[in-house]
Amino acid sequence: MNECDILVVDDEDFMRGAIIETLRRGGYSAMTASGAHEAIDLMTHRGFSLVLTDVKMPGMDGLTLFRKIKELRPETSVVIMTGFPNLQDAINVIKEGAVDYLQKPFPPDKLIDIVEQFIDVRKPKKETDFANIITDDAYMLQILEKIRLVAPSNAPVLIQGETGTGKELIAQALHNNSRRHETGELVALNCAAIPGSLLESEMFGAEKGSYTGANALHIGRFERAHKGTLFLDEISELSWELQAKLLRALQEREIERVGASQPTQVNVRVIASTNENIEKLVDDGKFRPDLFFRLDVIRISIPPLRQRKADILLLANHFLKVYCDEYDRKIDGFSDEAMAKLTGYDFPGNIRQLQNIVQEAVIETQSDCVGEDNIHLRKTPLMQDETSVQEDGSVSFKVGMSLRDIEKEVILKTLGAHDGNRTKTAEALDITSRTIRNKLREYRDEGQEA
Structure with missing residues (x-):
């Protein structure tokens, strides 16, 4: 690099020296500060793309320094380094906007992975991409603001919400607004949709000949998401054994294909979702508490559509346009009676159910307006006369x-x-x-x- 764009803040001479040498070998130059006040003096006169700071330092600690940096240079990425087994402080600042944390001692390649991701040449900030999330609801707008804040970090995210509330759209927005959007894909895996016997190979991959029918190397979702984001939908459906393997992948940043003798390094951010009360599953012994705490660094809880009444007509009009375009229909909108019928319904199937209702209405409407008779609300799915x-x-x-x-x-x-x-x-x-x-x-x- 031509410009020294990294600042290392640590009160231990040996640690500063070791980090500088690791960065040098990786092709990066850096400046150092032996304490928070020295770091602030440096940053008053010049900016850095990335600051690596220890937590426990005499005088001002690293957590306070992080908050000062966010005031002084909000565009700077901050990584927290800690040698203490209790990571809660580091996790808390990630929720406030730190991009990652490193637990000492950390391997050199892990440091370089983080630097590669967060060092930049002052790229202009791109517009926020919310992946077709349509809302005017005050609580949902708070969620979008939270996405803006936490998307740039590597921290795991746990999304909770009923079926049909748009959990995958939230995951897509987190990926789109992170730097991983430039280096990798969002790869999704529905843990409830694949039989348990196949889920391990689908998640972690399988070597050729590792089981009957494995006629070629199978690359799993973790490897496909390398340098990107892995979205694990319905995480609560994982077996106890697979939960243990997922925990190891998160802790060690490596996976082992079925039938492999050596692990494979992966650089993946994991976003998980569930429509169940996962804390109750932990209490009932159905979900590993250590995996839960590893995933539950950042929590996003999506309200059901019945609690977002202001969004019902907004979404209905959006789906109306989508299906009018798809079916080449010209329908101007909903009658007052149709709108009242929609806004008075609880939508147990949430946004997905509203989408289906509008699609059906577009197909059968014969006029330029969707009427009340074209809105079919089903209180109990698949109710039959028999x-x-x-x-x-x-x-x-x-x-x-x-x-x-x-x-x-x-x-x-x-x-x-x-x-x-x-x-x-x-x-x-x-x-x-x-x-x-x-x-x-x-x-x-x-x-x-x-």
């Missing part, structure tokens, strides 16, 4: 129904009785949440709404 729920909660069936149809009706009626809550439905039927999801997917594949 069954009925009695006052005592029992279900009766018509003679001649197949066992598969009976099974379907039991699942759907129980789901309706629990207001669409899949976890409670699974507990009531003594089956797993994964089974519920797979069955609902089957019904959707048959062309029915679930």
